[in-house]
Amino acid sequence: MRRIYVKEDVCIGCRLCEIYCIVQHSKSKNIIKAFRDEPRPLPGVIVEEKGPISFALQCRHCDDAPCVESCITGAMQRMEDGRIICDIDRCVGCWTCIMVCPYGAIRMDQNRKVASKCDLCIGEDIPVCVKNCPNEALMYEE
Amino acid sequence: MLTLCKGEFSVERDDDRCIRCLVCVRQCPFDVHKYDEEEDRIYSDESKCVGCQRCATLCPTDAITIRYEPMEMKENANWKTYHLTNIYKQAETGGVLLTGMGNDKPYPIYWDHILLNASQVTNPSIDPLREPMELRTYLGRKPDLLDIEDGDELILKTEISPQLKLELPVMFSAMSYGAISLNAVKSLARAAAIAGTYYNTGEGGLHKDLYKYGKNTIVQCASGRFGISPDYLNAGSAIEIKIGQGAKPGIGGHLPGEKVLEEISETRMIAEGTDALSPAPHHDIYSIEDLRQLIFALKETTAYEKPVGVKIAAVHNSAAISSGMVRAGADFIVLDGLRGGTGAAPLVTRDNVGIPIELALASVDQRLREEGIRNKTSLIVAGGIRSSSDVIKAIALGADAVYIGTAALVALGCHLCQKCYTGKCAWGIATQDPYLTKRLNPEIGTRRLVNLLKAWSNEMKELIGGMGINAIESLRGNRLQLRGVGLTDTEYRILGILPAGE
Numbered sequence: 001m002r003r004i005y006v007k008e009d010v011c012i013g014c015r016l017c018e019i020y021c022i023v024q025h026s027k028s029k030n031i032i033k034a035f036r037d038e039p040r041p042l043p044g045v046i047v048e049e050k051g052p053i054s055f056a057l058q059c060r061h062c063d064d065a066p067c068v069e070s071c072i073t074g075a076m077q078r079m080e081d082g083r084i085i086c087d088i089d090r091c092v093g094c095w096t097c098i099m100v101c102p103y104g105a106i107r108m109d110q111n112r113k114v115a116s117k118c119d120l121c122i123g124e125d126i127p128v129c130v131k132n133c134p135n136e137a138l139m140y141e142e
Numbered sequence: 143m144l145t146l147c148k149g150e151f152s153v154e155r156d157d158d159r160c161i162r163c164l165v166c167v168r169q170c171p172f173d174v175h176k177y178d179e180e181e182d183r184i185y186s187d188e189s190k191c192v193g194c195q196r197c198a199t200l201c202p203t204d205a206i207t208i209r210y211e212p213m214e215m216k217e218n219a220n221w222k223t224y225h226l227t228n229i230y231k232q233a234e235t236g237g238v239l240l241t242g243m244g245n246d247k248p249y250p251i252y253w254d255h256i257l258l259n260a261s262q263v264t265n266p267s268i269d270p271l272r273e274p275m276e277l278r279t280y281l282g283r284k285p286d287l288l289d290i291e292d293g294d295e296l297i298l299k300t301e302i303s304p305q306l307k308l309e310l311p312v313m314f315s316a317m318s319y320g321a322i323s324l325n326a327v328k329s330l331a332r333a334a335a336i337a338g339t340y341y342n343t344g345e346g347g348l349h350k351d352l353y354k355y356g357k358n359t360i361v362q363c364a365s366g367r368f369g370i371s372p373d374y375l376n377a378g379s380a381i382e383i384k385i386g387q388g389a390k391p392g393i394g395g396h397l398p399g400e401k402v403l404e405e406i407s408e409t410r411m412i413a414e415g416t417d418a419l420s421p422a423p424h425h426d427i428y429s430i431e432d433l434r435q436l437i438f439a440l441k442e443t444t445a446y447e448k449p450v451g452v453k454i455a456a457v458h459n460s461a462a463i464s465s466g467m468v469r470a471g472a473d474f475i476v477l478d479g480l481r482g483g484t485g486a487a488p489l490v491t492r493d494n495v496g497i498p499i500e501l502a503l504a505s506v507d508q509r510l511r512e513e514g515i516r517n518k519t520s521l522i523v524a525g526g527i528r529s530s531s532d533v534i535k536a537i538a539l540g541a542d543a544v545y546i547g548t549a550a551l552v553a554l555g556c557h558l559c560q561k562c563y564t565g566k567c568a569w570g571i572a573t574q575d576p577y578l579t580k581r582l583n584p585e586i587g588t589r590r591l592v593n594l595l596k597a598w599s600n601e602m603k604e605l606i607g608g609m610g611i612n613a614i615e616s617l618r619g620n621r622l623q624l625r626g627v628g629l630t631d632t633e634y635r636i637l638g639i640l641p642a643g644e
Contacts, residue, residue, distance in 0.1 A: 010583040012169075019163045019202055031203055035161035052576035134200060135583045
C-alpha cells in the first residue's frame, strides 16, 4: 500500500501540511471558513521540530497496528485498501490507542472526545499534505 | 542613537484573509512578523522587511502584500532618497555600505537597444519544430589551419586543443560553495549534467559530494587559492583563473568566519571559523607574463588535457588585456560585465565600477579579430544575461557562449532583495544557516534549472530559425543580424552594428 514518507532534510517547518490537513477535514473545506468560522478539527499530521531539524509525522498505517488490536470498541479499524481509520461514532475516548501507538501519531480530540489521526485523505488520490508541501518534503509511495 | 533610516517596504496584511496559521512568522528570517497570543494578532515590524516576498509567496490565503515604499522625501533631482538614506546609514555606522547581486542603477542596457533580423521572401526561415537545429557549441582554442590527409577516408592531422562541448551556449557562472548553499550548488551541478553544459565552482573549492559531476564542472582558481589541489584541478573539465568579477572589479572577496562551518572549512582547506579572504590581485600575477606562468602551471598539472581560461571584469581596457590573455595562452576568456552579481560587494564599487558587457564584448571581439587571434580563444560573456534573446544577441555580437548567474538563482527562487551579504537568504540560496538551506530542495532546484535551459533552448531555436540559420555556429559574430535603435554614432561604431533602417 502507498504510505506517506518524509524527507526531513528538506522539511522547512512551515506547517502548511497541518494547515491543509485541517482544511481537508473541515466542514466547508474552505481555508478561511475552516479557520475562522467553523469548529476546527485537529490536523492528522504533526510537525516535530527541534532547532533546524523538522519533519512531518503522521499515522504509519502499520501492518501490525497495535491501535487496531487494542481498541476496545472496534472504532480503530483497517479498511480494505490497508489504511487505518477511526470510526468516531464508535470511539469512546478511552485513549488506549494513543498509549500503544509507537509513533505518537494519534492525538486526543478534546472537543469531541475521540481519537484523531491521519486517514490518508479518503476520496483524494494524493493526501493534501503531500500535494501542498511547498518543498516536496512529503512523498506518497508504495 | 535614533536611526534616521526607515524601512523600505510596507507589509499589508488583509485581516479578512489572515487565518493566523503563522507560516509568515516561521518563514521570515528577518523576524518581521510576530504573533501576539494574547490578542491573537500578528504584528509586523516593517523596518526589518527586505522585500524578499517569502511570506507573501507562502501565505496560503494570499493575505500578505509587500509593497516597496521608501521614505518619501521632498522631490529633489540631485538628492535622491538613495543618496540620503546611504548618508544616514554611514553617519550612523561609519562603515562601507554593503550590498548583494548586480548593479541595479539605470545605466543603458544595450540588449534593449538591439533588434534581431528575420528572413522574409528572399531567404527561407526555418521551423525548428520540423527541421533539425543545432545549438551545440565547442569552447577552447581552435587551430589556425586544418591539415587534412586526403585518401579513401579523410584524416585530420592537426592536433585539436582540448575543447568543452556544450549542448547549448549557456553555462552557470562561478558561484562558490560558501557564497551559496550546498543545495544550490548541487542544483546547478545536476542541472548542468542533465542539460549537457557546465557549472563553475567559483573560488570555494569542490565539495566532496560534487566530484561526481566533474565532467560538467569548471573549477576556478582565484586569488585566495581556496581548496586548490591537484585532485581539484583534475576533477573538472576546464580550469578558470579568476582575475576579476563584474560586480566588484578591482576588489577581492571576504567570506566571514561565521559562514566557514565544518564542511566549508574542509572544502576550502582553511581552519573552521576563519575569514576566507581573497586578495584583490593574485599576488603572483602582476603582468601578462606572470599570467602565462600560472596558465601553464595549471596546464602542466592537468597534462594539457583541459582548457584553461581567464576571467576578468569588463573594464576600460578590456580589449588590450584580452589580447594579452590570449597570447598568454588562455583557451577561453570570460568577460564579466557591469551588471554581474555577487554575494557581497561594497555598494559604491558595485554601482560605479566597470563597463557594460555589450560594449566590452563588441570591442574585445573586434580587437581579437583585427589581431588575427580570435580563433585562438573562446569568448564567454557574463553579467546581466536575462533571457534567451540576450544570449542570441551576445552570440551575434561575437560571444561563443554566455554564463548566467543571477538568472539561474532567480530560477531557484531568488527574488533579488540584494541581502545575500546578510547570510539570511529566505530562499535558502545565499545562506549557510541549516534552518534556511533546507528551503532549497535540490531536486526541485535541478528541475527548475533544467526547465529554464530547455525553455531558452527552444526560444533560441525559434529566433535563429527565424533568421534562416540552422546552427548557432553560423550566427556567431554575425553582426549583420543585429540593428540598433536609439543609440549614438559612437555606440554604433563600438558595437559594430547598423541603426535600424540602414
